[in-house]
Amino acid sequence: MPALIVVAVAVLDLLGGSGMTWLPLLAVGPALAAVTSRPRTVLRIGLLAVVLAAVLAARGRASGGEEAIVLSALVAVTLASSLASALRVRREQVLAAVRSVAEAAQHALLKPVPAVVGEFQAAVRYSAAEAEARIGGDLYALLSTPHGVRAIVGDVRGKGLPAVGTAALVLGVFREAAYDEPDLLEVVGRIERSLSRNLGSDDFVTAVVVGYPRDGHMEVVNCGHAPPLLVHDGMVAPVEPVDPVPPLGLSGLTGETPGLQVLPFEDGDQLLLYTDGVTEARNHSREFYPLTEGMARHVSDEPSRTVAALHDELQAHVGGRLHDDAALLLLRKPVTADSRPAAEPHAPVTSPVPTGPQRTAEALTSVRADAPA
Structure with missing residues (x-):
């Protein structure tokens, strides 16, 4: 889904021909990937977003300053999303361990009848x-x-x-x-x-x-x-x-x-x-x-x-x-x-x-x- 969002934004920009208008929405891809994917996948989607943003910005003849701002924002969102993904994965591992302990405690206290x-x-x-x-x-x-x-x-x-x-x-x-x-x-x-x-x-x-x-x-x-x-x-x-x-x-x-x-x-x-x-x-x-x-x-x-x-x-x-x-x-x-x-x-x-x-x-x-x- 995050990769599809990145592709959809790129298509909208191509069809609209409006230069930089749609490009900031490419950041939605890595941000959403942080919720569902591991850090490596987030980095891949972020790299895809950065590459597409660079290509579309060059095609739309955007100014160097605007292009730098968009690319910098995408890189920052990708890195932050990767960190958030890593923290989420760690919390899920801890929660899985706690659940296993809770299940063991339940079987010890409330034995099956x-x-x-x-x-x-x-x-x-x-x-x-x-x-x-x-x-x-x-x-x-x-x-x-x-x-x-x-x-x-x-x-x-x-x-x-x-x-x-x-x-x-x-x-x-x-x-x-x-x-x-x-x-x-x-x-x-x-x-x-x-x-x-x-x-x-x-x-x-x-x-x-x-x-x-x-x-x-x-x-x-x-x-x-x-x-x-x-x-x-x-x-x-x-x-x-x-x-x-x-x-x-x-x-x-x-x-x-x-x-x-x-x-x-x-x-x-x-x-x-x-x-x-x-x-x-x-x-x-x-x-x-x-x-x-x-x-x-x-x-x-x-x-x-x-x-x-x-x-x-x-x-x-x-x-x-x-x-x-x-x-x-x-x-x-x-x-x-x-x-x-x-x-x-x-x-x-x-x-x-x-x-x-x-x-x-x-x-x-x-x-x-x-x-x-």
Whole structure:
């Protein structure tokens, strides 16, 4: 394109027969080449522009002073453009190195979730608000442990490297405690104690920790986080915490301890964990993304397809650019041949229920609020 521009300017000058009028536009060629090409290519295009300018100036019988000014300007623009090209290439190399480090950090912190974990189908989608950063303050992990499948989804206060460091701390403690501790509340307690030693007084982490210790029972511990969405019998409802507690890192200020909610979780049921970057995403009309309704529209027997549809709809809702990190983690208990009725095959969810806590309250079987944090 820069070479074509130089040739086009030369043709205009030839056809116009106006002497020096068009020649200064030859500088557009090397200037544009600095944006797209390497320094050597910029120099070649600049040399082409200088040669054509000299030939056209001589043909138009321009004065020696005018010709010298145009040629000097083209040489100066070419040299400056070459320097700009060299700096751009260097920045691109540095950015590529930073991206590779970010990708390595992402794989270390937010490890890929397989399609099957324990007895669950699973899928995850994560989008950082800063596209070049690749990682941010949201966190998730899904593990198959001796105490059943366990998962965490959380959101660190703040952004940038401090948030990434806190997310790494939470995930490291969770992955260790999830294997060691048979009690899910003790897993949360170990994360709390670690954060209390390492976080500042104004820092905290909202999180939902879930576990599946035995068939038919899902344990949920919510520490100031957005309530998960439970899909059961063709209905979608939020799992509202019975006794809300502050986020992780702040329990020392209030003395409150989290409670353990136990939900019936049967074959075909699904649980969606997410961060507030999903529910607080706004469109151009400042309307929040309706996640519950979106879940009811897109839920299927394949978590990966459901999560992909939710993510695509979220991106369309915000016009393609999120203003906060967003994470989605979906668990589904597959329907086995023994639990599927022969005459009534399992049907996909097609409509939501009211978004209040009525369905969740009916699903709760027990709450342990007096267990140690």
